[in-house]
Amino acid sequence: MTTAAAKQTRGYTDIGGHQTWFADAGGTRDPLLILHGGLSDSELLLDRLGPSLGERFRVLAFDRRGHGRTADTDAAFHYDDMAAEAIAVIDKLVGGPANLVGWSDGGNAALLVALRRPDLVRALVLIGANYHFNGNMPTEPGGSGAQALRDRYAARSPDGGEHFATFLAKSQTMWTSEPTLTTNDLRKVSTPTLVVAGDDDLLTLAHTTSLYESLPLGQLAVIPGASHAVVLEKPDLVTRFISDFLSAPGTPKTLLPIRRKANA
Template identity: 55%
Template sequence: MGDHVDVGGHPTWVDVRGRPVGDAQVVLLLHGGLSNCDLLLDALEPTLAARYALVAFDRRGHGRTADTSEPFHYEDMATETIRVLEQVVDRPAHLVGFSDGGIVAILVALRRPDLVRRLVLIGANFHVDGLRPLELGEDGPQVTAIAESYAQRSPDGAEHFPVVVEKGLTLMRSEPTLSTADVARIGAPTLVMAGDDDLVELSHTCALYEALPAGALAVVPAASHLVPVEKPDLVARLVDDFLGSAWPPATMMPIGRAREAAPAQP
C-alpha cells in the first residue's frame, strides 16, 4: 500500500508490498528516468513478494512525488535514496535499479556500502559515454505513453511534463561520469543485466561487469532497454535466483571467479 512519506522535508510516494519490512530481507526498487515505481513493482512483485519485503518510491519529479525547482542530479537522487533506506527500511537492503535507478544504486553503494546487501543493475551506465543515440519524437508512442502515465500520477499536473522531460534529458546528456576504478570499489555482489539491443552499449555493460570485484552478467536476448516490461517473468526469475543464491557461485569450471577469495554469502 502506497502513501506519502516525508523524506528530507519533501512528501515522497513510498509503496511497500510483499512481506512485512521487519520480517524479511528488503528489496528496494529504484525506477528509471521519466518513470515511476509501478514499473518494477509490476515486473517483480509476483515472483519476489513471497520471500521479500518490497519497498519502492517515486523520486522527486517522478510518479506521485511532486517536483521542485531544482535540476536533476544523480547524486541528489542517491541522497534521496539513502534517506529512504534510513527512514523507511532502517537496515541494509538489496537494491534493484533500472536505468537511472541503476545509476543511483551504484552511487548509493559507493557512498553507503553499509546499507547495501546486493545490487541488481538493469540497463545502467556508469558514464554518459556509454549510451547509444536515442531519438524520441514528441508524438512518438513511447513519449505519449510516458506522458499519459505522468499525467495520471503527478501532483504537478500534465502541464509540468515538458519541464521534467527537459530536466531528465539534460541529466542523461551530462551524467554520470564515473570510471571503472570507481566501479571497482563496489564490494557487494552485483548482477548486471541488459537487453541485447539496449540503450546502453553492450561493450559498456561488459566494462561495468568486468570492473566489479563480485559481478554476474545477464544479457537478455531479443530485448531492448525496456527489458523489465518486455520480459518481466524472465527478469524476475534472474533477480530471484541471484538474490537467493550463495556468493561466489559454485560453478563447475570457474576461471575469473577462481581468484575470488571472499567467503560465500548466504
C-alpha cells in the same frame, strides 16, 4: 492506506523535507527496494516485478522527486541527489541494509548508494544502468514507449501533464552529463552485483560489459530479444534472474572459471 491485493502500505512520507510517495509491503522478510527508471514511476515496476518478488521479499519502492506521484521542485536532476533520496528512504523505512533493484536511472542511483553507503546494501541488481554518460547509444529509440510514459506521467504527476516538457528537459540535461564514474570507482564496489541488459538496449553492449568486468563481485545477464524496457517486456525472466541471484549473491562456484579462477 493499505491495498488489499498487494498488502502494501502506499502513501506519502517526508524524505528530506519533501512529501514523497512510497509503497512498503512490511513484514519480516528480507527488504528489497525497487528504484524506478527515468521518466517513470514505482507502480510501473511494482505491477510487473512486485508479485513474484513479494513471495520472498519485503518489497519497497518510492517515487523520486519529480517522478510519478511525487511533486517536482525547481532544482535540477542529479544522480547524487537521487542516491541521497534512496539512502534517506532506506534509513527511514528499513533502518538497515536492503537489496537494491534499480532500472535505468534507478540503477545508476543504486550504484552510487553502494559506493556511498555499502553498509546499507546487501546485494545490487542493475538493470539497463550506466556508470558514465558516454555509454548511451547516440540514436533515439523507436517504438511507442515514450508516448506511454508521457501518458502515465500526466495521469499521476501532482504537477500536471503540462509539466512534462520541463521534466523531460531536466532529465535530458542529466543524461548528457552524468554519471561520471570510472572503472576505478567501480572496482571499489564491495557489494555482489548482477548487471542486466537487453541485447538491444539504450546503452552499448561494450559499456555494459565494461560495467560488469569492473565490478569485483559482478555477474552479467544479457537478455535476448529485449530493449531498454526489458523489465516490461520480459518481467518473468527478469524476476527469475533477480531471485536466483539474490538466493546466493556471493561469488558463484562454476565448473570452468576464468575471471573467478582465484576464487575457485
